[in-house]
Amino acid sequence: MANQTKYNQILDALQTLLAKKNIQTISVSEIAQTAGIGKGSIYYYFPSKSAILEALIERSYQPSLMTAHQLTQQKDISPFTRMAQIFQACRDSSRDFLSKDSQVSPLDERERSFLHQKYLHHLITELKPDLTEIICQGIERGEIHFDYPSALSEIVLIVLTVKIDNTLLPSSREEIEDTIQGLISLLEKGTGNPSGSLNFLKV
Secondary structure, eight states: OOOHHHHHHHHHHHHHHHTTSOGGGOOHHHHHHHHTSOHHHHHHHOSSHHHHHHHHHHHHHHHHHHHHHHHHTOTTSOHHHHHHHHHHHHHHHHHHHHHHHTTOTTOOHHHHHHHHHHHHHHHHHHHHHHHHHHHHHHHHTTSOOOSOHHHHHHHHHHHHHHHHHOSSSOOOHHHHHHHHHHHHHHHHHHHTOOTTTTGGGOO
């Protein structure tokens, strides 16, 4: 990257504009003006507005993804403990995004849903390989008994990210806790662990 400062200025500019306008109505020219750089400079770093949005999403969850990648290497730690740490990191990142989003009053529900779907898609896609690797390590150690580690990873991520985000299917705190407890119960039964052994996975 030729100039990381300008790169981040562009992302910051889009984030600022999203607090005032719908993504569909934001132009590349407005992003450039808000960033304080020329429009031509935008295209040096990004081919399109969509690419800027994707980069903003990636930056928002970069700490969580780095945590997940690092945890795949820490084989001395229980796979379930590492899973819990990943979920905690995801929750923190999601809360940070949601706290910013809660200040975005001009956005309608369709726009907010669109942005959240982009965030969820990125998070699930990027986390799945690391979580699958951790589950495979648990299988090798005899701590997890399951024949489809990739599928298990995807199921867990879909349920947890949707519930953590709580916008695609708004639920009360009690409903979220019930769903996560149900997921934990299924994990315990499906992976051959005794009831109550995975309660620390709660997020």
